[in-house]
Amino acid sequence: MANQKVNAVIVGAGAGGGVVAKELSTNGMSVVLIEQGDWISYDEHTNDELLSQRVTVLGNSCGPDDKHHSRVNIHPDGSKHIVLPSEGDFNNISACVGSGTVTYGALAWRYMREDFKMKSTYGHVSGSTLEDWPITYDDLEPYYEKAEWEIGVAGDDSLNPFAPPRKKLQPMPPFTHNKEATLLKEAASKLGFHPFSIPMLRNSVPYGGRPACYRMRTCIGFPCPVSAKCGTHNTVIPVAIKSGNCELRTNCIVSEIIVNEQGKITGVSYYDQNNKKQTQHADIVILSAAAIETARLLLNSKSKFFPNGIGNENDWVGRNLQGHAYPNAHGLFEDDIFDDFGPGSSVAICDFNHHNPGIIGGGYLSNSFICMPYRFTNVRPPSEKLWGKSHKEFQRKNFKKVAEIHGPYQEIPSFDQRVQVDPVVKDFWGIPAARLSGKTHEEDIKGCTFMAEKASLWLKEAGAIQTWSSLGIANGVSAGQHQAGTCRMGNDPKTSVTDKFGRVHSTPNLFVADGSLHVTNGGFNPALTIMALGFWVGGYIASEWNKGNRFK
């Protein structure tokens, strides 16, 4: 039986797509939300370090799987590598209802004012596509607030003098610190930094009908056993379904956007759970498949009207692919700093997020999550052996004595960091695979060196007897869990893919609502901004719809 036409079809039930589904369906529009993955339960995916969404050596616990998917990664030397989802070069987020919001660390940042005005703040940077967003922080502020209240954030910005202004407090009180973070907080204050408790999309008190966090050792990379982490899977998506106007179709992978004989977009085609090809017609199509897959879908949708893919008239689809570099330092302490009060990562400073001489952008610094035993086998000062007797002794002696400070450094975007589709490699369904290429802008090396030095300084002040650092720069493509930028929004159709509401310039009824829209990626984890953009784009579509606009 053919699918009935609906008002909107949304591709991808992650951070952006989940929010849009809720905005449209509660506004009375009929919605089909298509997701290539499935619902995730904790029972299936416990706190097994080797099969998680962070350490993925035995596979991605929350998808995609190695059997059906692959990508091509072009290394800086030009060599071509076919990579599987469980390998780092794949640059995965997740494939399940909620996507990364099921297993994320849940850091819930608002970008700062400057993050929306990088070019005005720093000027033109040669070899880069650094640009201002077509919207400002003030445009997005009410939508950040919606994300914080509808999905749930614990935090208190009053201790962070660099936080952008807000109208309403976050709904839950901030998290308390464990032993390590307490030590680091005191050290940061002594250095004249401004430490505060990181805002988290995680319940510090019962909220939204779900309990407070139990402070387990494991969190990032794992679904929450008690649903204290707030993602789209346990907030906005259930609300959308409950509205009666949204059908969620799982285990269905969208292969193409359909264009009719008049060159108008009429829906999408997809393979259902039995790998049978289906179509879903809709008045509006919204792509929320994350930065790599959204670009891939547009590029794979070729027709006589769109010979280079939809929205790609000026060759901007897939460009400006960004993630974050992660400059870091580790510090070895004399005494135990580990008290098993999880999940870690609670103290941060924004002193290095802007206006540091010679640095463009920058990023916050924070302590990281509790390191699990296998991951710790690679945490060693450069002088230490990586195996044998001394390695085992180090593991035993120091597992509870090492802290890590790190932060996401805002990368300088460039035209050549990009997603294309590969002419040869295809996935299980025969859809041309995404092909990733690019290399680091030299500004990043300078910025990351600066940040890694500050991280070491902080650890030493806290009493570390030895520190060692790394720039955390990917050799080649940078995208990963924080992938963004491939369909940047802008006012000029010649240098962007969508307008400021996420509508693809060359089509009236095709929207993007995910990390692809980011013009630049901030010195912060991106999820809350992607959710806010979901409310911004979804809110715009719904209000226009109510005015009678059918986007024809």
Add this chain to the structure above:
Amino acid sequence: MNNQNKFSRRQFLQVTGVGVGGICLLANCGNSISIWRFFSNTEAKLMDAIADQIIPPDDWPGGSESGVTNFIDKQLVGPYVRFQQDYRKGLLAIHDSCNDIYNKQFEELDWNEQTAFLEKMEAGKMHGNIWSNGFDKTFFSLCRDHAMQAYYGSSRHGGNRNNKSYQMLELDYPLIIGQNRYKS
């Protein structure tokens, strides 16, 4: 040259070949029945020795006792199927190189000789065609990573016998929701 100890390439291969099928009929096999899914008994013995070098026994189990070989064997017919050829080729290469250099099997070298041999692999300093294109380095790092995963990862994958590594690190295991952090 002690010919009695010498274990030829042909014998290594023969045993390997038979072992793949699951049942080992040659007298050279310690056990007459191969308990392995992918490894032959001979390969598994060599793997045990490598595992103990990577994670040596001390007050706590070494790599072999903890089940590193079992973990790798299990993954090689699962998510690590793509590494099957690396192990087949790499273990044979170690066997051959030991025969060439010491006229012995790897397991028969004394402890420091074994360490030196693996250090040479790690540094990419092995000689011979079979090690070309940096295979010495990549195969060593594969064994090293997989041994660490086995020893320090969840025991449900066939390593970390009795969760000993968690006990060694003084980590409560399993984690019981809402319970562990209340223990003083």
